[in-house]
Amino acid sequence: MSAILGIYERRGAANIEKQLSSSLKVISDYGPDGNDLWISENVGLAHQNLRFAPEDALEELPYFDTESGLVVTADIRLDNRIELFSKLGVTLQKRNQIPNSCLLALAWQKWGKDCPQHLIGDYSFAIWDIRGQTLFCANDHLATRPLYYSITRERFVFASTIECVLSLPGVSDELDEDYVIAALADRDSYKKDRTYFKGIRRLNPGHTLTVSPTTERLDRYWIPEDSKDVRYASDEEYAEAARDIYTRAVNDRLRTTLPVGVHLSGGLDSSSVAVLAARERRRKGLAPPVAYSWSPPPDLTADISDEHQRIGAICRQEGLTAQYCPTNAEDIISVFRKDPTRRPIHVTELAEITVRKKAHADGVRLILSGWGGDDTLSFEGSGYYSYLLLRGRLIRLFRERRRHGSPLKFMLREALLLMFRDRYDGQGKVRARSLRPSGPETFLLPELLAKRTMRKIPCRQSSPRSTMLWRWRSHWITNRIESWAAHGAEKNILYAYPLLDRRLMEFCAGLPAEQFFREGSPRLIMRNAMKGILPDEVRLQKSKGEPVRVKQGLGEAYRAFEKIGRQLANQTEMPSRARYFDMDGLLEQLKPERLAERPNRAGIIGALQFLDF
CATH class of the missing domain: 3.60.20.10 (Aminohydrolase, N-terminal nucleophile (Ntn) domain)
Structure with a gap:
C-alpha cells in the first residue's frame, strides 16, 4: 500500500x-x-x-x-x-x-x-x-x-x-x-x-x-444495517447473484500485471479466491498466482491429510504450485519482539510472517486472502436456531435439531442462552470446566484489571443477520486487516480481501437466514455459488479443521514460549512493561511442564506481545 x-x-x-x-x-x-x-x-x-x-x-x-x-x-x-x-x-x-x-x-x-x-x-x-x-x-x-x-x-x-x-x-x-x-x-x-x-x-x-x-x-x-433485503425465487438464483458479485470482487482486485499470491488452506474461502484469481489471471494471459499455505509440507511417508488433499485438488485443477510456509519458533519470537503500540499486531501475524517473507522473496506484491468469508458469503449461520425460537417456528426448529440428539433439551439450552446479553459469556458459564484451558485468561495484575472501563459489544446472536452485523462492527474483522496492512508494507506487499467487498457485504446483509443455514447445512449459499467451480471434496467439506497445521504451529509456539521464558527468567531486570503483569505467574506458565498442560495461550500471547523484552 x-x-x-x-x-x-x-x-x-x-x-x-x-x-x-x-x-x-x-x-x-x-x-x-x-x-x-x-x-x-x-x-x-x-x-x-x-x-x-x-x-x-x-x-x-x-x-x-x-x-x-x-x-x-x-x-x-x-x-x-x-x-x-x-x-x-x-x-x-x-x-x-x-x-x-x-x-x-x-x-x-x-x-x-x-x-x-x-x-x-x-x-x-x-x-x-x-x-x-x-x-x-x-x-x-x-x-x-x-x-x-x-x-x-x-x-x-x-x-x-x-x-x-x-x-x-x-x-x-x-x-x-x-x-x-x-x-x-x-x-x-x-x-x-x-x-x-x-x-x-x-x-x-x-x-x-x-x-x-x-x-x-x-x-x-x-451503515450496513440499512442494506436492502435480497430476495430471489430459488436457491439457484441466489447462488448466481452471489457468484456474480463475488467474481467481480476478485477481478477488481487483480487489475495489475505485478506478481500475485493467494492464501490457500483448502477451506471454502481461500480455495474459492484462489480458483477465481487463477482463472482471471489466465484470461488476461498473465502468470498464475502463487499459492501460499500456513501448513507444513505433506509427509510423503504417511497418509496424506485431508487439508493437504484439498490443497492438492485445487492446485491440480488450476495448475497452481503450493508453497508451504509453516511458522517456526524464530519467526514467532521476532513477532513478539515488535512493539504493538507502534504497528498493530494481530495473533495471526505469528503465522503470516513466514508466508510474507517467502512472498517477498518471490517478488509478489499483492496477496489475495479469503479472510472475512466466515463473516460474509460463507457465514455459518450462527443465531439461526435462536431466530427460529424467537419467531415461534418450533416445528422447523424441532426438525432441524432432531438429527443431532434431543430437540427438547437443545431448545431449553437455547432459551437459557438467550437470557444472557452476550451469548459467548453465557456459553462460558454453562461450558464444562474440563473443556476450559488451564491457566489464567490474562496475566494483567488484579488491581489493574479492576480499573478496566472498556468492554466488548455484547451479542445475543438472536438471528444470523444480527450476529453477522455484530461481527462487522466489533473490530472482529478489522483488527487483522490493520495488522497485515502495517506489516505487509515492510515488504511492499499489499493485501486484498474479495470476500469483504462492500457490495458483497451489503448483499449478504440482505439475505434471508435460510441462505446461510438449512437442514443442518451451514454456508449454504457459498456452497451453491461455487458449484462447478470448486472440486466437490472442497466445496462440500464438513469441517474447517486443519489439524496438521495447528499441531505444527502449536509445537513451534510452545518452543518460542519456552525460549522466551528462559530469557526472561535469566534477566537481572524485568522489562519496563512488566509493571502491568503478574510476572511470577507468567514465568510459571512458560515452564515446559506447564506448557504441556494445554495452557490458555491467549493470556500468554497477549502478555509476551506487549512486553518490551
Whole structure:
C-alpha cells in the first residue's frame, strides 16, 4: 500500500515542509515508487507511492486542482471507476487519462462529505479545500487502508501509520492506560477509535472527519444495517447473484500485471479466491498466482491429510504450485519482539510472517486472502436456531435439531442462552470446566484489571443477520486487516480481501437466514455459488479443521514460549512493561511442564506481545 500524511496548522503558518520531509522517512518502506509534498502557508500534504493498478501510472500525488482549489492525497484502489465516470460526467475521450485523485476531487465537488457513499474500493484519503478552509479525511467501509490522527486546537495531523503520527509535531507518546488495560484484559474489547496512545486516534471504518480552523466533525457514512433485503425465487438464483458479485470482487482486485499470491488452506474461502484469481489471471494471459499455505509440507511417508488433499485438488485443477510456509519458533519470537503500540499486531501475524517473507522473496506484491468469508458469503449461520425460537417456528426448529440428539433439551439450552446479553459469556458459564484451558485468561495484575472501563459489544446472536452485523462492527474483522496492512508494507506487499467487498457485504446483509443455514447445512449459499467451480471434496467439506497445521504451529509456539521464558527468567531486570503483569505467574506458565498442560495461550500471547523484552 501507499501511505499518506498531512499537517494542518489551525492557528496560522509554520515550518511545515521541514516537518513533513522528516516524517516521510518514517514511511519510506510503504512505497518504492517515490514521494512528494504539497505545501501552503498552514497546510502540508504528502504521499509515499506504491504503484499497483494501471491508473496509478497517471498519478502525481498530492494532486492540486487549480480550478477548484482542491488538493488531494490518497492511498486508493477504486473499483467502480466506470460508474463514477458516468455519474461525474467524464467523457469517453478523457477516461483513460483520469487518475483516481482527479475522480476524488470531482466526487467532492459533486457530493461533498457524502462522496465516500459513492466510492467502492479500498482507500483512505484527505482533501484540502482551499476556498472552504476545511480538511476532509475518509476511509473505506472497513478501513482496509488505515488512517490515524491527532487533533488539538492548534494543530491536526494524520498519517497511514501510528509511527508516522508520532513523528509529527506536537504528538505525545504517552500511553493510554485505559486502552492498555482493555487490550491486555480481553482482545475482544471494543476500543472504538482509540489506540495505545492518548493523543492518537484511528479513523473508524466507514467514517469521515472534517476539520476547520475552529471545528471538527466525525460522521459515519456506511451503515450496513440499512442494506436492502435480497430476495430471489430459488436457491439457484441466489447462488448466481452471489457468484456474480463475488467474481467481480476478485477481478477488481487483480487489475495489475505485478506478481500475485493467494492464501490457500483448502477451506471454502481461500480455495474459492484462489480458483477465481487463477482463472482471471489466465484470461488476461498473465502468470498464475502463487499459492501460499500456513501448513507444513505433506509427509510423503504417511497418509496424506485431508487439508493437504484439498490443497492438492485445487492446485491440480488450476495448475497452481503450493508453497508451504509453516511458522517456526524464530519467526514467532521476532513477532513478539515488535512493539504493538507502534504497528498493530494481530495473533495471526505469528503465522503470516513466514508466508510474507517467502512472498517477498518471490517478488509478489499483492496477496489475495479469503479472510472475512466466515463473516460474509460463507457465514455459518450462527443465531439461526435462536431466530427460529424467537419467531415461534418450533416445528422447523424441532426438525432441524432432531438429527443431532434431543430437540427438547437443545431448545431449553437455547432459551437459557438467550437470557444472557452476550451469548459467548453465557456459553462460558454453562461450558464444562474440563473443556476450559488451564491457566489464567490474562496475566494483567488484579488491581489493574479492576480499573478496566472498556468492554466488548455484547451479542445475543438472536438471528444470523444480527450476529453477522455484530461481527462487522466489533473490530472482529478489522483488527487483522490493520495488522497485515502495517506489516505487509515492510515488504511492499499489499493485501486484498474479495470476500469483504462492500457490495458483497451489503448483499449478504440482505439475505434471508435460510441462505446461510438449512437442514443442518451451514454456508449454504457459498456452497451453491461455487458449484462447478470448486472440486466437490472442497466445496462440500464438513469441517474447517486443519489439524496438521495447528499441531505444527502449536509445537513451534510452545518452543518460542519456552525460549522466551528462559530469557526472561535469566534477566537481572524485568522489562519496563512488566509493571502491568503478574510476572511470577507468567514465568510459571512458560515452564515446559506447564506448557504441556494445554495452557490458555491467549493470556500468554497477549502478555509476551506487549512486553518490551
